[in-house]
Amino acid sequence: xxxxxxxxxxxxxxxxxxxxxxxxxxxxxxxxxxxxxxxxxxxxxxxxxxxxxxxxxxxxxxxxxxxxxxxxxxxxxxxxxxxxxxxxxxxxxxxxxxxxxxxxxxxxxxxxxxxxxxxxxxxxxxxxxxxxxxxxxxxxxxxxxxxxxxxxxxxxxxxxxxxxxxxxxxxxxxxxxxxxxxxxxxxxxxxxxxxxxxxxxxxxxxxxxxxxxxxxxxxxxxxxxxxxxxxxxxxxxxxxxxxxxxxxxxxxxxxxxxxxxxxxxxxxxxxxxxxxxxxxxxxxxxxxxxxxxxxxxxxxxxxxxxxxxxxxxxxxxxxxxxxxxxxxxxxxxxxxxxxxx
Numbered sequence: 001x002x003x004x005x006x007x008x009x010x011x012x013x014x015x016x017x018x019x020x021x022x023x024x025x026x027x028x029x030x031x032x033x034x035x036x037x038x039x040x041x042x043x044x045x046x047x048x049x050x051x052x053x054x055x056x057x058x059x060x061x062x063x064x065x066x067x068x069x070x071x072x073x074x075x076x077x078x079x080x081x082x083x084x085x086x087x088x089x090x091x092x093x094x095x096x097x098x099x100x101x102x103x104x105x106x107x108x109x110x111x112x113x114x115x116x117x118x119x120x121x122x123x124x125x126x127x128x129x130x131x132x133x134x135x136x137x138x139x140x141x142x143x144x145x146x147x148x149x150x151x152x153x154x155x156x157x158x159x160x161x162x163x164x165x166x167x168x169x170x171x172x173x174x175x176x177x178x179x180x181x182x183x184x185x186x187x188x189x190x191x192x193x194x195x196x197x198x199x200x201x202x203x204x205x206x207x208x209x210x211x212x213x214x215x216x217x218x219x220x221x222x223x224x225x226x227x228x229x230x231x232x233x234x235x236x237x238x239x240x241x242x243x244x245x246x247x248x249x250x251x252x253x254x255x256x257x258x259x260x261x262x263x264x265x266x267x268x269x270x271x272x273x274x275x276x277x278x279x280x281x282x283x284x285x286x287x288x289x290x291x292x293x294x295x296x297x298x299x300x301x302x303x304x305x306x307x308x309x310x311x312x313x314x315x316x317x318x319x320x321x322x323x324x325x326x327x328x329x330x331x332x333x334x335x336x337x338x339x340x341x
Contacts, residue, residue, distance in 0.1 A: 003033045004297055005089075005097040006052070008066040009040030009073070009105035013126040013138025014278030015286035016066035019100055021057040022290025028054060030298065035092060040101070041108060042073040045081050047088045062277045064141075075108055082112075089117060096297040100124050102136075103322055106305065110318040113303040120296045121305035121318050122289045126274060129173035132321040133307040137286040142169060142273040143179045149269055150184030150217060157215040163205060163256055163264040167249030169273050170221030174328050176273070181219035182336050188216070189336050190252070192223035193328045198252070202259045204341045209262070218256070224248050288313050 006023050008016050024034050034052040037043030050056070050068075060067055075081045089097065096118040099109040102125035113119045123130045128139035146168050157164040166186070168177040174191025181189035188204055190196050205216045225248065249266040257264040278286070285308065292306045292313045304315040 001031060001033045002095045003035055003092055004294075005035045005037055005044065005049070005092070005094050006068070007037040007040055007043055007097070007099060008068050008070045008124070009099065009101035009108075010070060010124065011072075011102070011126060011274065012065045012070050013124060013274055014064045014141040014276060015137030015282035016068075016070075016100065016124065017057075017060040017063045018278065018283045018286035019122055019124075019137070019290040020052065020067060021060055022287040023098055023294055024052045024054065024057045026291045026294040030294075032095065032294075035094070036068045039069040040071040040073050040105065041075045041081075041085065042071050043068070044088055044097070045073070045075060045084045047084075047091070061283060064274075064276050064278060072104065074104070076111070085112075086115075086117070094118075096120055096302065098122060098293050098297070102127075103130065103325070106130075106318060107322045110303070110322055113318055118297075118300075118302040119318070120293050120302060121321060122293050123305060123307065123321060126176070127170055127173050128175040129171075129325045129327070130321055131324050131326040132305060132316045134310065135285065135308050137278070137282040137289065138274075139175065140281040140285075141276070141279045142176050143183065144279055145273050145276065146176055146180035146219075146269055147183040149267070149272070150180060150186055150219060153217055153267060154185070154215075157217060160263070161214040163216045163218065163253075163260070163262050165218045165220060165249050165253040165256070165264060165266045167220055167222055167266065167268040167270075169269070171223040172325055172327070174221040174224065177219045177221035177224075178328055178333065178336055182339070184217070184219070185339070186217045186219040188218045188340055189333075190218065190220040190224045191328055191333065192221055192225070194224075194333065195227040196220075196224055196252070197227055198255050198259070201252070202256060205256065205260055205262065207341055216262075218252065220249055220252055222248060226251070
């Protein structure tokens, strides 16, 4: 029986298991056997895998995370890793490898594809910042979780006449903070695309108090930064050269309290946004992506990535997927600003 492989790389997010399930179910029709490589690129480098069959994917549709595990391993970082990867690819005589990941994971996939490996990509980023697809699975779940947290912060903010700052995921793109803030009725939304004018933020909060509204909710993306300031960094670089961001919420909260005199509390949502069961939207999108990825393997359309455009699942070159980040539209942020204050 011919074999295909699948791996999940980068950060986990809700919807990965629906993708895995769909790939296995669709491949079974051919019939192809599916090797699930563990912990991202590390699995195929170390030849650690499991045989995925219908039994192994039974019941995983509503589960968050990934049954394969994941990592931020970069095969091009350590000498010899790419050779091991290619050797194991040949050892199993893989018809193709389906790579599920974001900018970094798919960047590796694109490079390996250029070197001749038959690879198909599936976009996965909780931040929804891949330019070649309208939406990525996991994003809708994260927005709903963040929105619910903002809803809950409203009640305690109003009860105690406080300003509540919610720090939300978003390294370079503020999609989660923006949509969760809009849906949750945040009074100020701060995103990486627009440098923070702290005086303007405080002005908005003070104007609310002047109108008798004695509490405020501020939604801030973790990658947002003050004007003429650097990103707030938590830890050192990972294998792809990224720092872990975090702490902007505390900085903003302290400045608001200092400049307004209003009691201010900060809540960092963190990994809560990644966990739990995926929404219906993410389950369906992940399923459609998985099925189409196997279709591309059958059609021998390698070096491509599945993508959502409108309501249709299409495919685009991997080069387009990793070319640039998809940032928040200025028009959409202007809509959000109507509701500030």
